[in-house]
Amino acid sequence: MTPVRRWNYRGVTPTVAAVAAGLLLFAACSHAPRTPEAQLAHGASQMRATITAEIPEPGRRTELLARADRFEHLLQRYAGEFREFEQGLQRANAARDTPPAQIRALFAQFEQKRQAARAEMTGLHFEMVARTSAAEWRRIAQAEEEMLQAMGGR
DSSP states (O other): OOOOOOGGGOOOOOOOOHHHHHHHHHHHOOOOOHHHHHHHHHHHHHHHHHHHHHHSSHHHHHHHHHHHHHHHHHHHHHHHHHHHHHHHHHHHHHHHHHEEEEEHHHHHHHHHHHHHHHHHHHHHHHHHHSOOOOHHHHHHHHHHHHHHHTTOOO
């Protein structure tokens, strides 16, 4: 039977231990979560790269890339509209004398913008699906999903 070798900590100097601990801390801290904007940019970049790699016909590829750009811009605009809504709601909540009608109006205005963005996004999605094969779309859809997940909290 082979004896089990155990790690001997006595040979590790305090300097080596400190360097190892520092590297572990650096590695843990260097993977900060990406912002929604960074996730959106990454997803859009992935979608464009996938379209470029997967779509052989130049005309169809150009159409899909233009729609991917519109999709990204739409999501950026929606994120800005959501931030404006949040800020307006915070201001209204901070003022004790804000009438309920003003709060309802803020929600109604944002709901109109949200519905318009959803309709435009759905249209772009189906335009892209119609211009791709099932196999092409499976790969492109992964990047689309990442872009939408960036907006998940919105």
